[in-house]
Amino acid sequence: MPIAHETLLEINLEALAHNYHYLRSKLDTDIKMMGVVKAYAYGGEAVTISKKLSELGIDAFAVAYTSEGIALREAGIEKPILVLHPQSVNFESIVENCLEPSIYSVFVLKEFIKTAEKLGLKDYPFHLKLNTGLNRLGFIEPELETIFEVLKNTEAVKLKGVFSHLAASEDWKERQFTLQQIGKFRKMSFQIIENLGYKPLLHLSNTAGIFNYPEAAFDMVRSGIGLYGFANDQKNDPFLKPIATLKTIISQIHELSEGESVGYNRAFTATGNMRMATLPIGHADGINRKYGNQRAGVYIDGQYAPIIGNVCMDMIMIDITGIDCNEGDEVIIFGGPQPATKFAEKGNTISYELITGISQRVKRVVIEK
Incomplete structure (x- = not known):
């Protein structure tokens, strides 16, 4: 890919x-x-x-x-x-x-x-x-x-x-x-x-x-x-292959100190020194606010990074403490290590709602093989 x-x-x-x-x-x-x-x-x-x-x-x-x-x-x-x-x-x-x-x-x-x-x-x-x-x-x-x-x-x-x-x-x-x-x-x-x-x-x-x-x-x-x-x-899920993978990148990385907050309404507060990243995707793209505040997360090079704070219209923030990554690196929202069914469950919904809700402003890329 x-x-x-x-x-x-x-x-x-x-x-x-x-x-x-x-x-x-x-x-x-x-x-x-x-x-x-x-x-x-x-x-x-x-x-x-x-x-x-x-x-x-x-x-x-x-x-x-x-x-x-x-x-x-x-x-x-x-x-x-x-x-x-x-x-x-x-x-x-x-x-x-x-x-x-x-x-x-x-x-x-x-x-x-x-x-x-x-x-x-x-x-x-x-x-x-x-x-x-x-x-x-x-x-x-x-x-x-x-x-x-x-x-x-x-x-x-x-x-x-x-x-x-x-x-x-x-x-x-x-x-x-x-x-x-x-x-x-x-x-x-x-x-x-x-x-x-x-x-x-x-x-x-x-x-x-x-x-x-x-x-x-x-x-x-x-x-x-x-x-x-x-x-x-x-029983039958393993015999089928999800056709869609939602990807994004790291826009910016921040170092946070204990007590600093993240995002609207200061919904997340660091309990110690940590690293966080901002991603260019939000609820206008189909990642609902219900996935925020550590209910769901994403994957960077196979490592899980929870979403912190409230999901914004065009951005989400994730905790990358302990993950070796850089600005511009690829991030997988669903697909690969995290099927849409698993991501949807964390938002108390189903794959249908998640995949059909991905905004048309998200670029579609067709992979033949």
């Missing part, structure tokens, strides 16, 4: 390829895979990652919002793209960019059909979102009859996929609930197939579902966090 000379997020495409192939190895050969690349590909670089996944053979992509799908189309991504949370104001843009909307309520269904008919479309593909227990978005079973009635009266749209979202597939204590979700999804999907007279793509499993519930693979799985190197359980 190259040595950092500024704050940057390294994205390792070789690790991405490893994760893709490992996840594929858990699936039957006829099952499709959808790569979830919302939120800048979980804080990375959505276009580069999507192009690499396309090259590897991914079948489709999922994004959260219409603008994310448009950005991929403008970058030349040709695979099908599902928009998980579209708004009716964006339906014409969705059609213009050949995106596939998730339809999750009767209102959204009618609005999308209205747009499709106005544009003179025939059999435009969409996915139907079922609510099997997560209770965020989606149709419940009593609403299916309304869906059937609405669809019978139009040729403008055609159901391409039916999907839902597992709420706790990584938690074995919730196994019974997950099995109930799988059963409910199967029942509702079969009702839809019977009524329509054809079978759309069925997709339910997320990353943890791929590992823990092979019976829930159906026709396609959706993987997000697994592609980026995290399995959400200790």
Whole structure:
């Protein structure tokens, strides 16, 4: 890996390829895979990652919002793209960019059909979102009859996929609930197939579902966090490789005497003579204030250095007492000796929040190998 000379997020495409192939190895050969690349590909670089996944053979992509799908189309991504949370104001843009909307309520269904008919479309593909227990978005079973009635009266749209979202597939204590979700999804999907007279793509499993519930693979799985190197359980984490490493450098080193304080509100006071370093990264870059005051730390040449004082907007300060280092030396925030999961735990959060929260002002550097 190259040595950092500024704050940057390294994205390792070789690790991405490893994760893709490992996840594929858990699936039957006829099952499709959808790569979830919302939120800048979980804080990375959505276009580069999507192009690499396309090259590897991914079948489709999922994004959260219409603008994310448009950005991929403008970058030349040709695979099908599902928009998980579209708004009716964006339906014409969705059609213009050949995106596939998730339809999750009767209102959204009618609005999308209205747009499709106005544009003179025939059999435009969409996915139907079922609510099997997560209770965020989606149709419940009593609403299916309304869906059937609405669809019978139009040729403008055609159901391409039916999907839902597992709420706790990584938690074995919730196994019974997950099995109930799988059963409910199967029942509702079969009702839809019977009524329509054809079978759309069925997709339910997320990353943890791929590992823990092979019976829930159906026709396609959706993987997000697994592609980026995290399995959400200790058994499978070692088989995946985190693709992102957040690095920075030492801007300045100070010698402190007993009683001297550090940073805003004098949150840290030296109890003796010590050395500290200031790093050019802060909460505006995604390192939340909750990591300050020795709750978390960073690594310099394999040695741990705790964060001292409050995290500032653009800087953090670390205790480097006893560490042989100099101004300009590389510092690893997460990745390498400290996976994002471990750093996130120290802030009482999860890897998802940490990696997706890395600011876009942090430079992204792509590493092929």
